[in-house]
Amino acid sequence: MQSIQREIAQQLKVQAPFKDWTAIDAEVNRRITFIQDCLRNSGLKSLVLGISGGVDSLTAGLLAQKAIKELRTNTGDGSYRFIAVRLPYETQFDEYDANASVDFIKPDEHHTINIGPVVKFMANEVKALQGKTAVSRDFVLGNTKARIRMVTQYTIASAYDGMVIGTDHAAEAVMGFFTKFGDGACDLAPLSGLVKNQVRTIARYFNAPEPLVEKIPTADLENLSPGKPDEVSYGVTYAEIDAFLYGEPVCEKAFKIICDTYYKTRHKRVMPFSP
Known part of the structure; x- marks a missing residue:
């Protein structure tokens, strides 16, 4: 078991x-x-990040804002900026937390764009969705939301000659818990390689409010299950995932779920297949 854990x-x-x-x-x-x-090598001056209200985007935002502040100070170039983007689907389930995250980060700029009309238009136009069960349709549109958010962030980044920040970390990556070409698409992923508890630790390093640090993680993509905890979707806890990634003992059930999910979602972590 431990050899497999080490390999992953x-x-x-x-x-x-x-x-x-x-x-x-x-x-x-x-x-x-x-x-x-990343910014220096790209020749660009802006960073764009979607703020969801969870600890991952909070932590990535805090790192980004500090990086930008230091760049302005060290270079004397005031054109460097960090842009936080709220991308609710109509009224967000955890609206308060998302706004609290933005307030704590204090980004150089803050935009709010409601993706609801675009997602609904897509749903009405795509005939393949007709006849699907409510649950199946809801799941498909959940991934559509993530991809529309990605498109929106890249539109803003293009307008400001910037780069898009992703929030993926090791605990989500091992579970493939991201939408391919949605929240999995970005130019840089500053949380990569961290387990969930390390993300929380870095948030505490910045003295982030404890309710945001310890907030129950949720992708909140499904209308029929608003605020559905990640751990419910996984079937294992973040504590078990972190322990697995550290090569520590986990129960047989957790080991199997994590391994099976990791191999099943491998296609999400590689470039497109080619002949």
Whole structure:
């Protein structure tokens, strides 16, 4: 079991557990430098990130805003900026948390774009959705929401000559818990390799409000199950996923679910198949 866990952890470049505050500080600064290098190498000046209200986008936003502030200070170039985007489908289930995240991050710019009309138009135009069960239709449109959000973020990034930030980390990557070419599409992923608890730890490093840090994670893509916890979708907990990625013992059921899901979703973590 542990050999399989080690192999998967290596594939996902899982970051070693933080030993102390010094290690956390070093990792935060390494990732901030990574963000800055991405911008410098691209020749662009803006970062765009969708803020959902969860700890992942909160943490990515805090890293991005600090990276941008340092770039402005160190270069004297005031054109660097971080743009946070709220992308609700009509009224978001956790609207309060999303707004609280934006308020705490204090981005240089903040936009709110309701994706509801676009998703509904798509649903009405796509004949393949007709005749599907309510549950099946709801699931399909959940992925559509994620892809419309991606398109919106890239539209904003293009308008501002910027890059799109993703929020994927190791605990989601191992479960394939992202929409292919939706929230899985980005130019840089500053949380990559972190387990869920490490994402929370970095949020605490920035003194983020504890209710946001410990908020129950949810993709909130399904209208019929608003705020559905990620762990319900997984069938395992984030604590079990983190332990698995660290090579620690997990129960047989959790081990099987994580491994089966990892291999089943492999296509999401690779480039498109080609002959």
